[in-house]
Amino acid sequence: MEKIIVRGGRPLSGSVRIEGAKNAVLPVITASILASKGTSNIYDVPPLADVYTISEVLRNLFADVEYDGTNHLKINAEKPLATEAPFEFVRKMRASFLVMGPLLARVGHARIALPGGCAIGSRPIDQHLKGFEAMGATVEIGNGYIEAKVDGRLQGGKVYLDFPSVGATENIMMAASMAEGRTVIENAAEEPEIVCLATYLNAMGAKVRGAGTGTIRIDGVEELTAADHTIIPDRVEAGTFMAAAAITGGNVLIENVLPEHLRPVIAKMTEMGIHIEEEGTGLRVIGPEKMKAVDIKTMPHPGFPTDMQSQMMALMLIAEGNSVITETVFENRFMHVEEFRRMNADIKIEGRTSIVNGPVKLQGAEVASTDLRAGAALVLTGLVADGYTRVTELKHIDRGYVDFTEKLLALGANIERVNEEEQDEPSTAKEKTYNSNFA
Numbered sequence: 001m002e003k004i005i006v007r008g009g010r011p012l013s014g015s016v017r018i019e020g021a022k023n024a025v026l027p028v029i030t031a032s033i034l035a036s037k038g039t040s041n042i043y044d045v046p047p048l049a050d051v052y053t054i055s056e057v058l059r060n061l062f063a064d065v066e067y068d069g070t071n072h073l074k075i076n077a078e079k080p081l082a083t084e085a086p087f088e089f090v091r092k093m094r095a096s097f098l099v100m101g102p103l104l105a106r107v108g109h110a111r112i113a114l115p116g117g118c119a120i121g122s123r124p125i126d127q128h129l130k131g132f133e134a135m136g137a138t139v140e141i142g143n144g145y146i147e148a149k150v151d152g153r154l155q156g157g158k159v160y161l162d163f164p165s166v167g168a169t170e171n172i173m174m175a176a177s178m179a180e181g182r183t184v185i186e187n188a189a190e191e192p193e194i195v196c197l198a199t200y201l202n203a204m205g206a207k208v209r210g211a212g213t214g215t216i217r218i219d220g221v222e223e224l225t226a227a228d229h230t231i232i233p234d235r236v237e238a239g240t241f242m243a244a245a246a247i248t249g250g251n252v253l254i255e256n257v258l259p260e261h262l263r264p265v266i267a268k269m270t271e272m273g274i275h276i277e278e279e280g281t282g283l284r285v286i287g288p289e290k291m292k293a294v295d296i297k298t299m300p301h302p303g304f305p306t307d308m309q310s311q312m313m314a315l316m317l318i319a320e321g322n323s324v325i326t327e328t329v330f331e332n333r334f335m336h337v338e339e340f341r342r343m344n345a346d347i348k349i350e351g352r353t354s355i356v357n358g359p360v361k362l363q364g365a366e367v368a369s370t371d372l373r374a375g376a377a378l379v380l381t382g383l384v385a386d387g388y389t390r391v392t393e394l395k396h397i398d399r400g401y402v403d404f405t406e407k408l409l410a411l412g413a414n415i416e417r418v419n420e421e422e423q424d425e426p427s428t429a430k431e432k433t434y435n436s437n438f439a
């Protein structure tokens, strides 16, 4: 089993480049199969486990996908497509379900394994299905699969989302791009990733207006053609490195960011006393000697993003006073609290609220990532804890962060990724090597 081992105590310095956004690239890749002509070139594609998984999903549907492993992904979906996404993919990554909208639009049929719950909540897909039904699809659920069908083309319809779901907005937007007539999505998600997807769809010939607001109007077209597109920078990776700079009292330039995507994060970190200023196409983040407690409520965009909740909790552990976090997006996204407690955190959970009593003297411990952001947050905490912190379940971190350990190492952290068989509970000889690596 692999582990990240980190020893606290070093302020980070230097600069780090942010990758293209995981949550933008996944829907863009699924949208590419709407094009029955040409090859799409997608740039700033991060080499993440999730990108490899979604590429496999597409290959399984008979699309040709080529990835250079660093940045450029090519997709050609001219051949007739298959219509099934099996459990082995959907289990690894829920975003596999985003092929349903494009398949329904292009082929009129999709059969996809039912995405189950996960560590952060039950995550139903009823709003996606409500959208497809409003466009004339019939949906059946059985034997662990969801099967949707339409005779002829989908028909434009009116969809009011009960919650501004990111995935449902994306799936419906993709389906509606090739439906007959106009679709209106009300109470749509407004996340920057929705705008990134709409930009790509429009480059393919779609007619999507209003992306980034609560009402999206899509006038369906008969055919879409492949297009070139560059993915927006990852606001969550940026926020995570901002938190890493701040927690260590460091001074780091976070390069390739769009500050307007990070407004809630910048606002809350500034309230904590963290110095943040724009510099070129980046943000310089300087951690203060002492941070102040703040309260946070996660919300759909432009509210505070749930994907930054656990990283902010890491900062709150050493901030002065009581901080309160209310998680309104996912019903079970406090799994990391138990892990933080192993590191001496003082946190009380009351329903969907966590009360963090800081500052505490953090101690290194063996901890496990419970989801990808929680994993990153535990590593951040390890950067300031006394002694060694060993973080396991790295498969979560690998879904969302490219070279996380290497990037922190380059910023001066005492950090290493090891294979447990080689270096866990080291013998005296191994401990020596080990310590020398952390010097």
Ligand SMILES: CC(=O)N[C@H]1[C@@H](OP(=O)(O)OP(=O)(O)OC[C@H]2O[C@@H](n3ccc(=O)[nH]c3=O)[C@H](O)[C@@H]2O)O[C@H](CO)[C@@H](O)[C@@H]1O
Pocket: 022, 023, 024, 026, 094, 095, 121, 122, 123, 124, 125, 126, 127, 128, 129, 163, 164, 165, 166, 167, 168, 189, 193, 306, 307, 329, 330, 331
């Ligand atoms: C790949 C990707 O982009 N993932 C992001 C996306 O996930 P995802 O698209 O899954 O998140 P949603 O916005 O759909 O989910 C938000 C809330 O709505 C609920 N819901 C959603 C759909 C539905 O049909 N019914 C329903 O009840 C969910 O259970 C959850 O409680 O947005 C989340 C919220 O910003 C982020 O945390 C994820 O990182």
Ligand SMILES: C=C(OP(=O)(O)O)C(=O)O
Pocket: 023, 094, 095, 120, 307, 372, 373, 400
């Ligand atoms: C929850 C997340 O992703 P996913 O929706 O892919 O699980 C995330 O990126 O923090």
